[in-house]
Amino acid sequence: MTNPGFCILPKPPAASLYWKAVRGIVTKRDALRSVRTPGVLQEYKNGRGIIGALAATAWRPRDRTYEVLCYRDPSRWGTARSLDPDSVKEMDRRFPSTFNNYDYDCNRVVIAPHSPCPVLFGIRGDDATLLPAAMRTVRGELPASWLVFETNQGTDDHVLPSARLEPRTTVGVERRVSGMPRSIRGGHVIVDMGGLPAAAYEPSKGFRNTIRALRPGDRVRVVGSIRDSPRTLNIEKLLVLALADDVRKQANPLCPTCGKRAKSTGKMGAFRCARCRRLFPRSLAVVENVSRLLAPGWYEPPVGSRRHLSKPLKRLVRAS
Numbered sequence: 001m002t003n004p005g006f007c008i009l010p011k012p013p014a015a016s017l018y019w020k021a022v023r024g025i026v027t028k029r030d031a032l033r034s035v036r037t038p039g040v041l042q043e044y045k046n047g048r049g050i051i052g053a054l055a056a057t058a059w060r061p062r063d064r065t066y067e068v069l070c071y072r073d074p075s076r077w078g079t080a081r082s083l084d085p086d087s088v089k090e091m092d093r094r095f096p097s098t099f100n101n102y103d104y105d106c107n108r109v110v111i112a113p114h115s116p117c118p119v120l121f122g123i124r125g126d127d128a129t130l131l132p133a134a135m136r137t138v139r140g141e142l143p144a145s146w147l148v149f150e151t152n153q154g155t156d157d158h159v160l161p162s163a164r165l166e167p168r169t170t171v172g173v174e175r176r177v178s179g180m181p182r183s184i185r186g187g188h189v190i191v192d193m194g195g196l197p198a199a200a201y202e203p204s205k206g207f208r209n210t211i212r213a214l215r216p217g218d219r220v221r222v223v224g225s226i227r228d229s230p231r232t233l234n235i236e237k238l239l240v241l242a243l244a245d246d247v248r249k250q251a252n253p254l255c256p257t258c259g260k261r262a263k264s265t266g267k268m269g270a271f272r273c274a275r276c277r278r279l280f281p282r283s284l285a286v287v288e289n290v291s292r293l294l295a296p297g298w299y300e301p302p303v304g305s306r307r308h309l310s311k312p313l314k315r316l317v318r319a320s
């Protein structure tokens, strides 16, 4: 938080301010205009923090999570944090109502920031009453103090219900996969979804294998943010609705007259017998069904590369 701000208001702004801010962009002017009663508004530096502060007061939760934030003794600020990774895994197992604690794909602790800020770590979860006990399971540097916050993390509040592909918004859309996934420089994987290229970037690690396993004709629901240029959807989550057959050519058609395998002509995938010149359409090739590596269902990137607002599948499953 480089430009903090806070507000104290007797009456919160309209809820629409929260939804605009979490799903799009709100100017400072518009945020200030939403204040309906006199109160205390305090800005620091460029003052943009006041937008988030006002939007937070406008929040009427439909879904909510909690986070216990614990703070370091000031004498430790700026020094390396020492937390026992095994105790974080233990906490993750013992408190299933918490989420995004440990990245098992990359073997790293996700609860602690890497900045020189005063926060030691934060544990997110669905049950506020269990968070202090979860916190005490973590071994290492002792927190100087702690506080439980009500938050919109892991709620998917940022996902627009409409399928309009506006840049810098996050949408959930149903699409048909229309091309083979391809890897590009930097280790990113791109797959075309009916004219919209969808991307899984390198930091999403093993999630890229899910995207690589998609085949043309698969039907998916994809949640992701729209990048303007080049117009791309950055995949946050993927629901495989239906899998297409993945067929692979095993052999060219057999010419019934000559008993020879026809050769490919290169034109529209047609084949021609080298001896009698007879043509065979592509549909006569001998194909086999390749077993699919994916099953219908939800897929998400590993903990470390998730956005804070993105609802983890753990919560999605719990809710249904």
Ligand SMILES: [Zn+2]
Binding pocket: 255, 256, 257, 258, 259, 260, 273, 274, 275, 276, 277, 278
């Ligand atoms: Zn022939």
